[in-house]
Amino acid sequence: MLDIKKIREDFPILKREVNGKPLVYLDNAATSQTPQQVIDAIVDYYQNYNANIHRGVHTLSQEATDKYEQARLKIQKHFNAAKSYEIIFTSGTTHSINLVANGFSSLIKKGDEVLVSAMEHHSNIVPWQMLCERTGAILKVIPMNQEGELRMDVFDDLLSDKTKLIFCNHISNALGTINPIEEIIEKAHKVGAAVLIDGAQAAPHLVADVQALDVDFYTCSAHKICGPTGVGMLYGKEEWLNKLPPYQGGGEMIAEVTFEKTTYADLPHKFEAGTPNICGGIAFGAALDYMNGVGFKEVAKYEHELLEYATQELLKIDGLKIYGTAKNKTSVISFNIEGIHPYDMGSILDKLGIAVRTGHHCAQPIMDFFKIPGTVRASFAFYNTREEVDVLIAGVLKAKSMLL
Incomplete structure (x- = not known):
C-alpha cells in the first residue's frame, strides 16, 4: 500500500x-511533478561539482563524469539493456526519434515501407514523414477502432517483405491505451523489420524490459518520470546503433579530427555531440531511484x-x-x-x-x-x-x- x-x-x-x-x-x-529528492540532486550538482564531463583531469570534472555515467548505469539497469553504451542520452523523446529517423535515411530506399500507428504523438509521425520525403519510402498507417485500440488484423495485412520499420507508442498520450507492443515486435521481426517504441507515456506507469521485449529502439523523457525537462534516453540494440551514422557533429562524438578526415567515437559517445545536459542526466538517475523506491x-x-x-x-x-x-x-x-x-x-x-x-x-x-x-x-x-x-x-x- x-x-x-x-x-x-x-x-x-x-x-x-x-x-x-x-x-x-x-x-x-x-509533465509529472518533481520530488524534493530530485530537486536536491539538481542543487547538489550546481553547488558542489558543476563542471564539464569526460574531458577534464581535475577533480570537479571527474566527479561530474562519475555521477553522469552512474546515471547511465541506473537507466541501463532500469530498462534492462544488455550494455550501458546502448543507452544514449538525448534531450528527450523527440530528439531520440529524430536521431533514429535521420540515421535510417542512409538505410532506407525508394519503395521501402514504414508503418506507423494511428494513435501516435506528432513527434512519432512527422520525423517519419520527413524520412519518406527524403528517401521515397512509403508511409502506411495501422488504423484504430472506436474504442481506441489498434486494428491488429489490418496490421497483419500491412506487413510484408517491403516493411523495414515500424513505429508505435507503448501507451497513447491522448487515450491512455496500452498497445500490444510484444505482438507488434514479434511479427515485425518475422518480416525483418526494425521497431521503435515511443515509451514516453509508458515510463511513468510501468517498467519496460527491452531485452524481454526484444525491441530494437525504445525511448522516453525524464520529465514524465518525476525528472527534469530537457533530458531523455534512447535505447538501441548495439547492432543497430553501429549501423546508424552520427546525428550531429561536434565535440565528444569524435575519435580523431583532421581537415582531411574525422573518425567517430565508439558508442555511446558517437551520438552525444557537444556538452550534454549533465545536471539533467544526473537528475534523471535520481528520479529513477525515487520511482523505484516508491x-x-x-x-x-x-x-x-x-x-x-x-x-x-x-x-x-x-x-x-x-x-x-x-x-x-x-x-x-x-x-x-x-x-x-x-x-x-x-x-x-x-x-x-x-x-x-x-x-x-x-x-x-x-x-x-x-x-x-x-x-x-x-x-x-x-x-x-x-x-x-x-x-x-x-x-x-x-x-x-x-x-x-
Whole structure:
C-alpha cells in the first residue's frame, strides 16, 4: 500500500494554491511533478561539482563524469539493456526519434515501407514523414477502432517483405491505451523489420524490459518520470546503433579530427555531440531511484484504482463522453461534454485550481478520427488522490452549469 500522504510531502509544488484554490494537478501526461529528492540532486550538482564531463583531469570534472555515467548505469539497469553504451542520452523523446529517423535515411530506399500507428504523438509521425520525403519510402498507417485500440488484423495485412520499420507508442498520450507492443515486435521481426517504441507515456506507469521485449529502439523523457525537462534516453540494440551514422557533429562524438578526415567515437559517445545536459542526466538517475523506491507495481495498482473511480464518476455526468475505452489502458481520461468546447471547460477548471490539458494533445489524427476539435484530458499520477478526483467532478459540473 502506498502512503499517499507521505508521498505528497515529497512534492513541494503540491502545497501551492492556484487562483486561491488548492492545486489539483491532473496534467501528468504532459509533465509529472518533481520530488524534493530530485530537486536536491539538481542543487547538489550546481553547488558542489558543476563542471564539464569526460574531458577534464581535475577533480570537479571527474566527479561530474562519475555521477553522469552512474546515471547511465541506473537507466541501463532500469530498462534492462544488455550494455550501458546502448543507452544514449538525448534531450528527450523527440530528439531520440529524430536521431533514429535521420540515421535510417542512409538505410532506407525508394519503395521501402514504414508503418506507423494511428494513435501516435506528432513527434512519432512527422520525423517519419520527413524520412519518406527524403528517401521515397512509403508511409502506411495501422488504423484504430472506436474504442481506441489498434486494428491488429489490418496490421497483419500491412506487413510484408517491403516493411523495414515500424513505429508505435507503448501507451497513447491522448487515450491512455496500452498497445500490444510484444505482438507488434514479434511479427515485425518475422518480416525483418526494425521497431521503435515511443515509451514516453509508458515510463511513468510501468517498467519496460527491452531485452524481454526484444525491441530494437525504445525511448522516453525524464520529465514524465518525476525528472527534469530537457533530458531523455534512447535505447538501441548495439547492432543497430553501429549501423546508424552520427546525428550531429561536434565535440565528444569524435575519435580523431583532421581537415582531411574525422573518425567517430565508439558508442555511446558517437551520438552525444557537444556538452550534454549533465545536471539533467544526473537528475534523471535520481528520479529513477525515487520511482523505484516508491515501487512501480504499487504505482500501477493505485493509478488503476484512480482511473476506475474517475471513470465511474465522470460517466455519471449527462452528456459526457470518454474517448479511449480500451480494455487495457492507463490512468488517462480524455472527455468532452456535448455542446462545450474543451478549451472553455479547461479554462473554468483552471479558475478552480484544477490543472488539466485541453486540445489535440499533439495527436491531431486521433481527433480527426473522432471528428472532434480536441478533448479535456485528466491524467493521474501516484501522488493524486480520490479527493482530487471529487474536486475534478465538482469542477466539471460547475463548468457545465456555467457553459450550457
